[in-house]
Amino acid sequence: SCGSDKEDASAEPLDLTGTWKQVDGNSEDTWHEATISDGTIEINWISDGGDTKSLYWKGTIEIPENENEFTWTSQGDVDAMAASLLASTDETKDFTYKDNIISYEASAMGTTTTVKLEKQK
Numbered sequence: 001s002c003g004s005d006k007e008d009a010s011a012e013p014l015d016l017t018g019t020w021k022q023v024d025g026n027s028e029d030t031w032h033e034a035t036i037s038d039g040t041i042e043i044n045w046i047s048d049g050g051d052t053k054s055l056y057w058k059g060t061i062e063i064p065e066n067e068n069e070f071t072w073t074s075q076g077d078v079d080a081m082a083a084s085l086l087a088s089t090d091e092t093k094d095f096t097y098k099d100n101i102i103s104y105e106a107s108a109m110g111t112t113t114t115v116k117l118e119k120q121k
Helices: 005-011 078-082
Strands: 018-022 031-037 040-047 052-060 070-075 092-098 101-108 111-119
Touching: 031 111, 052 070, 052 078, 052 092
Parallel strands: none
Antiparallel strands: 018 031, 018 111, 031 040, 040 052, 070 092, 092 101, 101 111
């Protein structure tokens, strides 16, 4: 026997592919939304209640196998972000995945906050 399906599933890396939306935003009009695909995480500032989208971060994502929580340092796509006024100026950014939430620090207008994203169904 090759073992049960459950054992096989646990060896699979987490699939974080999809759209993630900020869960702890303090504004109805502005929030962070991320798209994860093919080893890349792209985060946009969404404003005007969803009408405006500006790139905040685009970089790598590394998902270890057999981990329910982990951190990774995303290598930023500096060229892509250079074109966006609201983009991070950092070359790398640290992210944490825990309890189905991706969190990271974001600075805007001198204030640093921890943004938490939840995957949309």
